[in-house]
Amino acid sequence: MNQESSASSGGPTLEDVARAAGVSRATVSRVVNGVRNVDPAIQQTVRQAVAATGYAPNRAARSLVTRRAEIIALVVSGAGDDSETEQNAFASRVFADPFFGRVVSGVIAYLRPRSMHPVLMFAETPDARAQAVGFLRQGSADGALIVSTHAEDPLPAMMTEAGLPAVLFARPAGAVPISYVDLAHQDGARLAAGHLLARGCRRPVTIAGPQDVASGHDRLAGFRDAMARHGLPYPDVAEADFTFRGGARAMALLLARCPDLDGVFAANDLMAQGACQALRDHGRRVPDDVAVVGFDDSSVAAACDPPLTTVRQPVEAMAAEMARLLQERIEHPDRAVTSVIFTPELVVRESA
Amino acid sequence: MNQESSASSGGPTLEDVARAAGVSRATVSRVVNGVRNVDPAIQQTVRQAVAATGYAPNRAARSLVTRRAEIIALVVSGAGDDSETEQNAFASRVFADPFFGRVVSGVIAYLRPRSMHPVLMFAETPDARAQAVGFLRQGSADGALIVSTHAEDPLPAMMTEAGLPAVLFARPAGAVPISYVDLAHQDGARLAAGHLLARGCRRPVTIAGPQDVASGHDRLAGFRDAMARHGLPYPDVAEADFTFRGGARAMALLLARCPDLDGVFAANDLMAQGACQALRDHGRRVPDDVAVVGFDDSSVAAACDPPLTTVRQPVEAMAAEMARLLQERIEHPDRAVTSVIFTPELVVRESA
DNA sequence: TTGAAAGCGCTAACAG
């Protein structure tokens, strides 16, 4: 088929196609890039020549002149230092939560039709952060999508200071002038609280997420706020780390502390699932003895036994929007920084 | 700090640095790329000029001449057609298994010190496959790391036919001349069988993986083989899909079919975890009533209750090796195709 | 509508 093979090492160039089609390089370029003002007949000829030669445009050459890599960095960023523990299996830990798979899914859904691609980077140490910034500064990527695991993450500020386009998942801690997408976490927690109360819970408790993570903090705040509004005392709280085991342990603790609890709001589905198991182990039925509400509506929510009533966070849509904001920023660097807050919804299943 | 900002749009060039340092572009290039034969004093001067100007080399320009993108594609590939179901949340499904996080972790561990980066791609439909091949043909990536979810995946053959460097995780179905890393799955299953038998199981059964996936097939074959060697009859088998729920359902089925079972080999940890839950729900204690052995030694193995005895698959090391093989192939396209098979190990914890 | 020509920023011969 192809005259030449393997693109990266000397495949056919525009020149070759031009010669085969009997036109100039410029014309071939126009056809390949779908620029108007090319005679339909010539377009045909060129297309045939492209097919005949097996031509594929060289990205580096194109990028050199367009100043676009058509690549964006998808950075999962922590706030760690250089310690060993930070580096080991950061990726595995990150992907243990269904959240990141959904982010990837949403980002790719947006990028793919635009033939852009995400480079996956982890920035959990100062070195890795510097590498991420360097990657963008070299023009290897046109911008960065940042998902932080901690509010104190220094990467967003580093990016804006370097004048690099970046968009975050979740509001940054400081006053960094940067776009982000986020969820109205407090409203979500209020939804959960309202549901628990509406179904008659007298003694609801909550398993909170890490309080140094914005979403963890806000979900607890929203829950407490709703309780206060309903005239109830401060609910019992156990803090955990957004993992299954953490949720199970927190539930056991709560059970010991207030044996008469009849409702639990867990700040994410993974912990809610852990809570369900712990409840079962302690002989409590869900939802008959204890109602459980999760958060996120991740894949585990539907897979849980019983299926979880939860607060939906449209992660895929949020991730796609994040990509859209980034693209907009790349194309119009001068436009004002904008952010988008999504609204949570209650998804009622069987656990509450 | 920086004279100019934002690299991708007109940051300082080699020329600027050369002028500032009072040397030629070539010399700056040599210093930046760490080539020998540069006077230490001049090196100093140049480095200062680099710092002063805030210079970052332009990747596109460099790639254009070196013919290297310093980027590799990490492709998660299915065997699907264009159907809607295929495309929806393929990414989420993929990342639901801890396996992929480990692959990413191993790949990045290898690439990062070499300042190479992975572009994440999903190739679950013909379109997506074509896009992946196109990406490489344009020289956007120097090679591909392919993780197939099905044995019938056409992507590996497409890559080799296009003359593109690629390495697979797991042996391809057909006789595609391509490098891969793999595990001796059958040996692993034999290890599990041997352990179950050694601890006195009289009636072991197995939860197999999908039989159209090589690892699923081989793990079952190895288990059966070991049983035969020990003079035991064909064990009862329930096939599942490598998920938690699938494992739980299969376990329930097995329990109904042979109530006197006293040992289970699940073809991965996720299903083993599901089996543990099902067993508990049916009032069987693990390991006292039923011994459970998993496969993979993924994060869920240690997190399971009780912690799983399992067969270790060193995914991170395998992924790193896969990246190493790819790099070797990229640098020496003419060398013979080689593959590496890893040896599984039994990890004894509490479930058996 | 098409072609000629000028670079984009960098590396790598090749001289000196």
Add this chain to the structure above:
DNA sequence: CTGTTAGCGCTTTCAA
């Protein structure tokens, strides 16, 4: 050890 020079393959004015 350092500088000069010739492209890498493409897009994009500018003329025709």
